[in-house]
Amino acid sequence: MRVTVVGGGVIALLTAVECALDGHRVTVVDQGPIPYSRATSFDQHRIIRALHPDDPPATRAALRAHRRWLELEELFATRFYERVGALTVLPPAAADAGTVLLADAGGRARTLTAGALADRYPHLSLGGAAGAVLEDDAGVLLAERVLSACVGWLKWQPGVGLLEHRPAVAVDGESGRVTLADGQVLDGDGVVVAVGPWARRLLPERVAKSLALYRQSLLYCRVPRGAAEAWAATPAVPALGTRRGAWLIPPVAGTALKLSSAAVCRQVDDLTDNATPERWQQELTAEFADLLPGFGPAWVLGTKDCYYLSHAETGGPLVVSLGGSAHAYAACGGSSFKFAPLIARTLADRVLGRVPDRTGLAALDADPLDARP
Ligand SMILES: Cc1cc2nc3c(=O)[nH]c(=O)nc-3n(C[C@H](O)[C@H](O)[C@H](O)COP(=O)(O)OP(=O)(O)OC[C@H]3O[C@@H](n4cnc5c(N)ncnc54)[C@H](O)[C@@H]3O)c2cc1C
Known part of the structure; x- marks a missing residue:
């Protein structure tokens, strides 16, 4: 054909x-x-994680996708999958249920308590977090x-x-x-x-x-030199457990730390430019000041807005x-x-x-x- x-x-x-x-x-x-x-x-990175709370078929599908990405690395003879894991912050009961869901789907994951989170990730202020799921068959795709x-x-x-x-x-x-x-x-x-x-x-x-068009703002950041080692061991965090839906992608393989949140994703009429208006930069900067100790505008290397369509229904x-x-x-x-x-x-x-x-x-x-x- x-x-x-x-x-x-x-x-x-x-x-x-x-x-x-x-x-x-x-x-x-x-x-x-x-x-x-x-x-x-076209971006430095995208998150791949399997956990879809309350959705076993989607969780199994994501694990299949994980395996197919590994095959594609072989086919193309190129490394583009940084398997740093994914951390989803959830209330304790939901975290336990998520770990069981992943295990049932054939994935590898464990529940982390609030104490374990504080010990492992002192460079993240997960103060309100009660628990999290850390999955292994997940991480960052270098898009x-x-x-x-x-x-x-x-x-x-x-x-x-x-x-x-x-x-x-x-x-x-x-x-x-x-x-x-x-x-x-x-x-x-x-x-x-x-x-x-x-x-x-x-x-x-x-x-x-x-179809509904959405526009989302992103901050690309450097991390302080003293914290580079801690950041290198940080998984992708598709949910920091905040009310505004903050998420981050760690600086893997020479990329920037990327920060965004559901709160800076808005429905728009038209696809125009990719520049991030000041207002949305400020919202993200204020949001992450509470989540990353020492974070401020000096960390920000660049910004970008991206678009996607959803079926409105x-x-x-x-x-x-x-x-x-x-x-x-x-x-x-x-x-x-x-x-x-x-x-x-x-x-x-x-x-x-x-x-x-x-x-x-x-x-x-x-x-x-x-x-x-
Ligand atoms: C901020 C943000 C964060 C995201 N994070 C994640 C994530 O962590 N994990 C995840 O799984 N997904 C994530 N996504 C979603 C994911 O990035 C998209 O679903 C995916 O990249 C869409 O790919 P696509 O090929 O459909 O579209 P695109 O990558 O936009 O490709 C469309 C192509 O079509 C071309 N084109 C357009 N019109 C024409 C035309 N008339 N003729 C010829 N060519 C044309 C364009 O030039 C473009 O190259 C995120 C999306 C956004 C916006």
Whole structure:
């Protein structure tokens, strides 16, 4: 088959890898360079953790994704997964339940008490924390390195082409045709559209209307020299247990310490620039002053805003059928990087006419939303 993949982020690139591994001809087309610095996937790091409290299927799916990332490191002969673990701060009973859930799903984790947290992580003020789950099969994916590794691998595959700086302006699922802004038409037997937060501009109006756009601010920080060793042994912290939903990614493999919180994620009308307005920088700086001893503006090296789309009805991801064998990953729901290998496999299955691999993730296993004209 000839498959056209529109987009050059993690979902599109891994879908292209899946199709190429199955021996198909693939053309990947992006509006910018591949990878593109404005893509949501393009960042120093992303967290991968398995624990989804109260959701055993998603927890099992995340453990499968963890194993698939390790296989991909082998395939691409590149290291991009820093297995520093993940720490989720929770009330004691919930932490115990989380540890049991992970063990039942085949993962490795332990509960830490408030005392153990204070001993292990004196550079984090987890004063209000009563307990936490520390999981081992988790950590930090070096996102930019993942994208470069995909591109490096794809470039060497026979039958794979990468078209850069070529925005797609129309997709006809029934005929498998993708029209580019310069008028070129790409004919294929199947199409996958994974254009991240730009999806509302390319997908049919009624799909676009069902998607909500979010913008989130991030601080990139240095850590004091004296605390470098402690930070090097710090896991990713997807939940610091605060009311505002603070989280952080430690400075692994030469990256910065990254700080953000759910409180600085807001719904917006349009995808515009990636600069962080002063107000949101100040909110984050004030928030982390209470969480990291000694933290202040002097730690901040840079800032960035990133966008993602969610299905407005569910708040999660959305797969749509565009007719024929064309499918779109219309919304990522804000946490698709870690699941990208499973998402890519499912999208490849659908476009290649195979029975889709069941992932355990409801949004992926459900029938795609029918968006045929
Ligand atoms: C602040 C923040 C933190 C996050 N943290 C995590 C995390 O810790 N763990 C996790 O698992 N997930 C996380 N996510 C989510 C994750 O980053 C995204 O789900 C994922 O990167 C989305 O990838 P994508 O390939 O769908 O989109 P993108 O990476 O945005 O790629 C889309 C690509 O499509 C291209 N494109 C757009 N329009 C066109 C067009 N018309 N023609 C051709 N090409 C086009 C773009 O140029 C771009 O390269 C986070 C998201 C945000 C915003």
